[in-house]
Amino acid sequence: MTDQTEAEHAEAMKALQAERRELMRTKTEERGLLIVNTGDGKGKSTAGFGMVARALGWGQRVGIVQYIKGKWITGERQFFRKFPDQVRYEVMGEGFTWDTQDRARDIAAAEAAWATSLEMIADPTLDLVLLDELNIALRYDYLDIHAVVAGLVARPEGKHVCVTGRNAKPELLAVADLVTEMTLVKHPFEQGVKAQRGIDF
Amino acid sequence: MTDQTEAEHAEAMKALQAERRELMRTKTEERGLLIVNTGDGKGKSTAGFGMVARALGWGQRVGIVQYIKGKWITGERQFFRKFPDQVRYEVMGEGFTWDTQDRARDIAAAEAAWATSLEMIADPTLDLVLLDELNIALRYDYLDIHAVVAGLVARPEGKHVCVTGRNAKPELLAVADLVTEMTLVKHPFEQGVKAQRGIDF
Numbered sequence: 244m245t246d247q248t249e250a251e252h253a254e255a256m257k258a259l260q261a262e263r264r265e266l267m268r269t270k271t272e273e274r275g276l277l278i279v280n281t282g283d284g285k286g287k288s289t290a291g292f293g294m295v296a297r298a299l300g301w302g303q304r305v306g307i308v309q310y311i312k313g314k315w316i317t318g319e320r321q322f323f324r325k326f327p328d329q330v331r332y333e334v335m336g337e338g339f340t341w342d343t344q345d346r347a348r349d350i351a352a353a354e355a356a357w358a359t360s361l362e363m364i365a366d367p368t369l370d371l372v373l374l375d376e377l378n379i380a381l382r383y384d385y386l387d388i389h390a391v392v393a394g395l396v397a398r399p400e401g402k403h404v405c406v407t408g409r410n411a412k413p414e415l416l417a418v419a420d421l422v423t424e425m426t427l428v429k430h431p432f433e434q435g436v437k438a439q440r441g442i443d444f
Numbered sequence: 445m446t447d448q449t450e451a452e453h454a455e456a457m458k459a460l461q462a463e464r465r466e467l468m469r470t471k472t473e474e475r476g477l478l479i480v481n482t483g484d485g486k487g488k489s490t491a492g493f494g495m496v497a498r499a500l501g502w503g504q505r506v507g508i509v510q511y512i513k514g515k516w517i518t519g520e521r522q523f524f525r526k527f528p529d530q531v532r533y534e535v536m537g538e539g540f541t542w543d544t545q546d547r548a549r550d551i552a553a554a555e556a557a558w559a560t561s562l563e564m565i566a567d568p569t570l571d572l573v574l575l576d577e578l579n580i581a582l583r584y585d586y587l588d589i590h591a592v593v594a595g596l597v598a599r600p601e602g603k604h605v606c607v608t609g610r611n612a613k614p615e616l617l618a619v620a621d622l623v624t625e626m627t628l629v630k631h632p633f634e635q636g637v638k639a640q641r642g643i644d645f
Contacts, residue, residue: 252547273640284625285622285624291494294494294642297643299519299523301522320501425487427623
């Protein structure tokens with residue numbers, strides 16, 4: 244790259260620009276997307292919250308249901324709860340499942356969270372609904388995957404829904420528009436560093 | 445999973461809880477992390493902005509340098525600029541490189557952005573510095589990778605720095621604490637859907 248002349252660089256960039264314009268020309272549709280962030284790496288929920296920030300920047304309204312992180316005080320909750328006019332924020336889970344050890348209670352919590360999720364998905368004043376860690380509830384079969392998929396597919400036109408959590412089920416991936424897998428390449432837990440405010444929660 | 449009895453479930457969760465506690469017991473260190481979000485998928489910058497939201501929720505202060513997205517109006521910029529006391533937000537790039545077609549100008553813009561980045565990294569009032577799309581500037585050799593790595597490694601103790609962008613260089617990965625690769629599994633561009641407010645920018 245460093246050996247490229249100015250003229251060669253301009254030429255290469257011109258080709259890239261033409262390619263990009265041609266690509267964008269074919270992309271004309273706007274519609275509500277079903278977005279899934281999954282994988283073992285970090286950034287699944289974090290990217291969900293980044294999307295919330297973007298949406299708020301455009302004056303949109305957002306619904307958030309947290310399925311799992313119930314007991315924790317988190318930076319995201321403390322932050323987004325400052326915008327009650329734009330954000331409906333519901334923490335429905337009771338903590339990680341290994342903390343409750345009570346399957347019946349976990350199922351009841353997941354069902355209540357899903358009922359709230361359906362309410363938000365139907366709410367015409369919300370542009371984006373973030374269902375944080377829904378995949379965990381699905382993985383433990385706290386919710387029926389077919390009922391959840393049906394509810395997501397039946398969302399109103401124009402409504403974006405973002406589902407996060409590792410181990411996304413294939414039935415969900417099949418109906419999603421945008422799927423990203425966050426893969427762990429290197430993690431500081433391996434080096435003895437603990438979860439930290441602002442970074443991990 | 446559905447065939448598991450209540451007792452079996454509680455037992456399995458108890459084992460997971462014990463495993464988790466043992467893992468957490470060994471994680472005692474707090475320190476400023478060098479975080480890299482890379483890969484071809486979505487969510488690299490978005491997760492960076494989610495981290496910013498988290499940090500703000502804890503009352504922390506954040507610096508943001510955007511290396512590439514200069515000309516665009518973005519949701520993230522409109523949103524985070526509402527918090528001038530907590531966020532220093534600098535848009536330094538001039539748009540995607542294929543829009544400028546001027547290597548000398550791109551290099552000058554990248555160098556100015558890097559100077560501002562170093563200033564933020566040294567600023568003791570900032571807890572987190574997000575260097576959005578720095579990897580793009582490095583990929584095109586607009587900045588010297590060794591100088592950048594040296595600047596990142598020399599950051600003050602306790603300072604978190606998050607670098608985003610595809611094609612992260614191996615020299616950067618080598619000194620990072622936390623690396624996530626965002627992998628594209630399915631993208632709506634493939635289905636003719638265009639970039640949308642709140643989701644893509």
